[in-house]
Amino acid sequence: MRVLVVGSGGREHALCWSLAASPLLTKLWCAPGNPGIAQVAERVPIGVLDFPALVAFAQDNEIDLVVPGPEAPLVAGIADAMEAASIPCIGPSLAAAQLEGSKSYTKELCDAAGIPTAHWERFDDAEAAREFVRRRGTPIVVKADGLTAGKGVVVAATEDAALAAIEAVMEARAFGEAGAAVVIEECLTGEEVSLFALCDGETALSLGAAQDHKRVGEGETGANTGGMGAYSPTPSFPQALQEAAMAGIIRPALAEMVRRGTPFRGILYAGLMLTAEGVKLIEFNVRFGDPECQALLPRLMSDLLPALQAAYDGELENFDLRWNDIASIAVVMAARGYPEAPERGSEIRGLDLAAAMPSVQVFHAGTEADSDGHVRASGGRVLNVCATGVDVQAARDAAYAAVRLIDWPEGFCRQDIGWRALR
Ligand code: AMP
Ligand code: GLY
Numbered sequence: 001m002r003v004l005v006v007g008s009g010g011r012e013h014a015l016c017w018s019l020a021a022s023p024l025l026t027k028l029w030c031a032p033g034n035p036g037i038a039q040v041a042e043r044v045p046i047g048v049l050d051f052p053a054l055v056a057f058a059q060d061n062e063i064d065l066v067v068p069g070p071e072a073p074l075v076a077g078i079a080d081a082m083e084a085a086s087i088p089c090i091g092p093s094l095a096a097a098q099l100e101g102s103k104s105y106t107k108e109l110c111d112a113a114g115i116p117t118a119h120w121e122r123f124d125d126a127e128a129a130r131e132f133v134r135r136r137g138t139p140i141v142v143k144a145d146g147l148t149a150g151k152g153v154v155v156a157a158t159e160d161a162a163l164a165a166i167e168a169v170m171e172a173r174a175f176g177e178a179g180a181a182v183v184i185e186e187c188l189t190g191e192e193v194s195l196f197a198l199c200d201g202e203t204a205l206s207l208g209a210a211q212d213h214k215r216v217g218e219g220e221t222g223a224n225t226g227g228m229g230a231y232s233p234t235p236s237f238p239q240a241l242q243e244a245a246m247a248g249i250i251r252p253a254l255a256e257m258v259r260r261g262t263p264f265r266g267i268l269y270a271g272l273m274l275t276a277e278g279v280k281l282i283e284f285n286v287r288f289g290d291p292e293c294q295a296l297l298p299r300l301m302s303d304l305l306p307a308l309q310a311a312y313d314g315e316l317e318n319f320d321l322r323w324n325d326i327a328s329i330a331v332v333m334a335a336r337g338y339p340e341a342p343e344r345g346s347e348i349r350g351l352d353l354a355a356a357m358p359s360v361q362v363f364h365a366g367t368e369a370d371s372d373g374h375v376r377a378s379g380g381r382v383l384n385v386c387a388t389g390v391d392v393q394a395a396r397d398a399a400y401a402a403v404r405l406i407d408w409p410e411g412f413c414r415q416d417i418g419w420r421a422l423r
Contacts, residue, residue, distance in 0.1 A: 006078065009379075016030055145179070146179070192272065193209055210289065299328045329418050366379020392418045
């Protein structure tokens with residue numbers, strides 16, 4: 001098979017690394033990729049939203065399967081663009097990607113399908129939103145309805161913070177049209193976990209669960225980020241609870257999408273809260289988590305490529321995935337200043353030393369090579385240092401040993417990834 005992965009982050013590096021091991025693979029490309037991805041795939045200099053160029057490339061190179069990684073191309077309709085050119089693409093249609101593209105769409109679907117989630121209301125009038133906050137009191141959660149790369153959510157402890165969020169999202173339009181409406185919801189308390197499922201429209205196959213670390217600082221302090229590290233398996237979200245969430249959250253969502261005539265095909269990501277009243281949905285995403293993907297794929301024993309193909313073909317019903325009974329961890333190394341203002345351009349050394357450690361993989365997330373071939377930081381989250389081990393402690397020890405071999409004074413990482421599993 002000739003496969004094109006779309007994206008340039010650590011998640012896409014992990015996807016490429018996993019696909020490159022498939023005996024079914026003839027050739028792997030990645031658009032636009034990064035210097036780490038270049039070790040396992042050929043880079044294609046096309047941006048993730050340039051659909052005409054991606055379609056032309058896929059046609060010229062007789063691509064058998066397109067695998068988009070990030071939400072932006074999915075929510076912009078990459079699967080439809082490929083479909084229109086008869087190119088197989090494993091990802092949801094534009095209509096099904098509303099599960100990530102619109103918060104109110106998902107909340108309304110939850111109510112229709114009986115999926116447990118926080119109580120909510122949608123407002124397209126700022127004064128009505130303010131009135132609701134004053135009436136309901138705090139804590140309360142204010143979310144831009146549209147796509148904001150995870151930045152449009154404020155968990156407000158005070159009324160002032162909630163009112164300021166409404167002002168920023170709806171009136172100052174801090175996130176543009178994504179803030180034309182807000183969803184205001186009940187604040188849930190508990191531990192957050194991520195559950196992933198590969199879906200073919202009708203059938204969902206679990207891709208396992210992982211726990212992310214969203215805050216930039218140790219002990220869950222500081223600014224929210226895209227995720228500073230992840231690990232799997234998750235002791236606080238054992239197999240039985242995962243199966244209950246597949247049955248009570250993922251499968252009802254798929255059934256409701258079929259009922260609406262917009263079946264979901266691709267990877268469905270359920271962001272969950274383990275509350276005192278049971279597991280509740282915080283949000284759906286229509287893609288693998290980043291860095292959860294980097295922690296999960298090293299545990300996958302089965303070949304990823306035929307699984308993605310079966311999902312595309314609607315044949316997951318008789319498909320099975322096997323997982324290694326080991327622990328895995330991904331530690332994110334970020335550029336100084338992340339998330340507010342990451343410094344770009346610093347050189348990173350020692351990557352080969354770290355990658356040579358047994359059971360360690362170093363995925364590139366935000367790197368570029370300069371004209372001399374030196375690897376330099378080019379984004380906020382820059383590297384994902386991943387390791388497996390017999391348990392989370394062993395995986396974590398190996399990952400941090402690899403981190404110490406990386407010579408990058410301008411980078412930092414949290415030292416406590418996986419702490420909840422080691423309590
Ligand atoms: P979202 O973009 O919807 O995943 O929200 C980003 C983050 O905000 C989540 O990962 C949670 O930590 C937090 N959050 C979102 N909704 C709620 C809620 N209803 N209650 C408590 N925390 C929430
Ligand atoms: N790690 C969170 C996300 O991928 O959205």
